[in-house]
Amino acid sequence: MLEDKLLVLKCRRGSRDAMCRIYEKYKDYLLTLAKGLLSGQQSAEDVVHDVFVSFARKARQFQLTGSLRGYLATCVINRVRDKIRARTRQAEALESANPVIPDLVNPEHRIIEAEELQRLRKAISQIPYEQREAVMLHLKGDMKFREIAKLQGVSVSTIHGRYRYGLDKLRSMLNSEFEK
Amino acid sequence: MRPAEDIKRLIKNLTDKTSAQMDERVLKDVLSALEESEKTSALTQPNIWRIIMKSKITKLATAAVIVTAIMLGMYALTGSFDGTSITMAQIRQAMEEIDWMQMDGWSEEERLTSWYSFASKVAIHVHSKGRILYRDFNAGKELVWNPGSEYIYESPIEEGRLEEGRQLAGGVNNVYKRLTKVFDSIEAKGDYKITRELGIYQSQEVEIWTSCRVKGKAGPTRTELFTMYIDIDKKLPIAATDVKKGADVDIQLNVEFKYPESGPADIYEAGAPRTAQIKPSPEQ
Numbered sequence: 001m002l003e004d005k006l007l008v009l010k011c012r013r014g015s016r017d018a019m020c021r022i023y024e025k026y027k028d029y030l031l032t033l034a035k036g037l038l039s040g041q042q043s044a045e046d047v048v049h050d051v052f053v054s055f056a057r058k059a060r061q062f063q064l065t066g067s068l069r070g071y072l073a074t075c076v077i078n079r080v081r082d083k084i085r086a087r088t089r090q091a092e093a094l095e096s097a098n099p100v101i102p103d104l105v106n107p108e109h110r111i112i113e114a115e116e117l118q119r120l121r122k123a124i125s126q127i128p129y130e131q132r133e134a135v136m137l138h139l140k141g142d143m144k145f146r147e148i149a150k151l152q153g154v155s156v157s158t159i160h161g162r163y164r165y166g167l168d169k170l171r172s173m174l175n176s177e178f179e180k
Numbered sequence: 181m182r183p184a185e186d187i188k189r190l191i192k193n194l195t196d197k198t199s200a201q202m203d204e205r206v207l208k209d210v211l212s213a214l215e216e217s218e219k220t221s222a223l224t225q226p227n228i229w230r231i232i233m234k235s236k237i238t239k240l241a242t243a244a245v246i247v248t249a250i251m252l253g254m255y256a257l258t259g260s261f262d263g264t265s266i267t268m269a270q271i272r273q274a275m276e277e278i279d280w281m282q283m284d285g286w287s288e289e290e291r292l293t294s295w296y297s298f299a300s301k302v303a304i305h306v307h308s309k310g311r312i313l314y315r316d317f318n319a320g321k322e323l324v325w326n327p328g329s330e331y332i333y334e335s336p337i338e339e340g341r342l343e344e345g346r347q348l349a350g351g352v353n354n355v356y357k358r359l360t361k362v363f364d365s366i367e368a369k370g371d372y373k374i375t376r377e378l379g380i381y382q383s384q385e386v387e388i389w390t391s392c393r394v395k396g397k398a399g400p401t402r403t404e405l406f407t408m409y410i411d412i413d414k415k416l417p418i419a420a421t422d423v424k425k426g427a428d429v430d431i432q433l434n435v436e437f438k439y440p441e442s443g444p445a446d447i448y449e450a451g452a453p454r455t456a457q458i459k460p461s462p463e464q
Contacts, residue, residue: 011214014214014215016211016214019210019214020211023203023206023207023210027198027203027206028195028196028197028198031196031197031198031202032194032195032196035196036191036194044196045198045202048198048202048206049202049205049206049209052206052209052210053206053209053210053213054213055210056209056210056211056213056217057213057214057216057217058217059214059217060217117193117194120187120190120191120194121194135191139188139191139192140191140192140194167187167188170187174187
């Protein structure tokens with residue numbers, strides 16, 4: 001948090017190193033978030049690109065009031081929503097991605113896990129967007145329900161509902177795949 | 181049936197890494213956007229006055245005036261200081277004969293040079309980053325130049341800023357008079373102990389007046405030790421330092437006062453390039 005404030009301060013003074021450090025620090029987190037919400041690799045990359053470029057444009061006047069991580073995550077969400085609004089809701093083909101699976105050494109286990117993640121991604125892309133956002137922001141974005149509620153402009157109980165329904169749908173989809 | 185916890189764990193473990201191509205593309209565009217923002221910011225930055233007024237050095241200059249005001253208040257109450265050579269009456273007399281005052285202030289982070297003309301009601305500030313503000317209270321307008329800009333932006337002085345002009349109209353003593361009342365009460369609370377002694381400042385014989393905190397807690401905005409150096413011959417303050425200390429704060433601000441016969445005649449003499457054209461501020 002303190003490091004972020006310092007980095008933002010340096011960016012305001014035009015420090016390229018500080019800007020690179022912010023990108024290095026949050027690029028994977030934001031890409032994962034964008035990809036979870038959009039499911040397409042290229043679209044997710046574009047979102048992260050646009051978020052950082054926009055941040056750089058206003059870096060000189062930028063005032064950090066909360067967490068930088070939260071701010072950038074919110075920017076990603078807004079961009080994702082713009083993208084979704086801009087295009088008709090056609091499911092983007094699940095592109096071949098190379099998910100990184102942490103803490104796994106066994107190659108056999110890795111293949112199983114990779115397949116599992118592929119199925120998970122596909123399932124996430126198929127649940128309604130509001131539910132997807134609630135699930136991804138809470139689990140991957142580490143956001144509290146009240147923060148997501150504020151972002152979506154609905155009550156906390158609605159977010160609880162969206163989160164629960166989203167998880168239930170994911171579970172049902174993954175189990176039916178598993179049982180096939 | 182997979183438990184919900186399992187799905188939560190899977191989602192939490194989702195991690196995508198950016199590719200080298202993506203990093204290259206994003207960083208290239210990000211750095212060029214940053215560079216672009218630097219240029220436009222230099223052209224449009226309207227907040228020089230806020231920057232200057234928020235500057236700790238400006239606050240120190242104000243503090244220097246304030247401490248003198250405290251002295252004035254003490255003098256008014258007691259009639260004189262114990263056994264010292266310079267009296268506040270002498271300082272007041274010396275200040276009344278002044279037209280131009282130049283103030284050079286610095287801390288570890290920044291520098292600021294200001295000129296005040298009490299006769300022509302002009303204030304000029306040059307910040308270490310190159311920004312220049314020229315404020316003419318008689319004409320009711322201010323000029324701002326930012327480094328790299330081809331233009332000097334002109335705008336009317338805001339109503340809220342006119343107080344500075346009214347203070348200038350009365351000369352330095354007007355400021356002291358107004359502040360004396362306020363700081364009499366601060367002094368009466370006994371938060372600071374004031375001492376005076378003879379000493380040397382840059383090979384010059386001076387009186388050193390110090391104001392040391394004796395009550396309350398240290399804090400980042402609270403003065404621990406304020407020192408002012410008074411020229412014995414001219415009876416004028418020539419320098420001041422302000423030390424603030426807190427849990428993780430240790431700042432020293434420095435100001436030197438000069439009393440030249442005149443200051444910059446216009447914003448160009450203050451350092452703006454002669455090629456810069458004056459035009460109305462886009463903010464109007």
